[in-house]
Amino acid sequence: MQKRWLFLIAVFAVALTILYLMTARVFLEGTLGDNYLMLxxxxxxxxxxxxxEEGAWSRAHPDQAPPWWQSPDAIRLLDGGSWEEEPVLWPTFYILGYLLTPVLWLVLAVSGLRRLISSRRIKSRA
Known part of the structure; x- marks a missing residue:
């Protein structure tokens, strides 16, 4: 039973790690809370x-290409809406999941060390 839980935690940790490596919250300039989840x-x-905005970016960074999130090819996964209009829950869950990811990896590391230590003790007794 414990092996199954560790396997599920490992799968969940890997999935969350990939999610946060490949997505980002992009905040729009000049608005309170407008944001998108983008790939x-x-x-x-x-x-x-x-x-x-593109104008602000081009004035602040002359002769540079715009960042990836201003590209017309950028993929928006979720529209965050504005906190002024109504509360949006996905940004909160996104941050909580981001905070949970290292905790899951820590649980896996500690449980792996426990298994390693207990297997060494069993081998030394034999």
């Missing part, structure tokens, strides 16, 4: 990106 073009540890 990143490459894995990275950043989960929150500042938005910015």
């Amino acid at each position: 990143k073009p490459y894995p990275s540890l950043d989960i929150g990106m500042g938005g910015g």
Whole structure:
């Protein structure tokens, strides 16, 4: 039974890790709370990106290409809406899942060390 739980925790930890490596919350500039969950073009540890209109970006970064989240090819997975209009729950769950991911990896590491230590003790007694 314990092996099954550890397997499920490992699968869930890997799935969450992939989710957070490949998605990011993108905040729009000039709005209170408007944000999107977007698919990143490459894995990275950043989960929150500042938005910015194209004009503001081009003035602040002359002769540079716009960031990936301003590309017309960027994929929006969820529309966050605005906190001014109505509460939106997915950003809260997104952050809670982000905080849960290292806890799951820690649980797996501790349980793996416990198994390793107990197997060494059994071998040393024999």
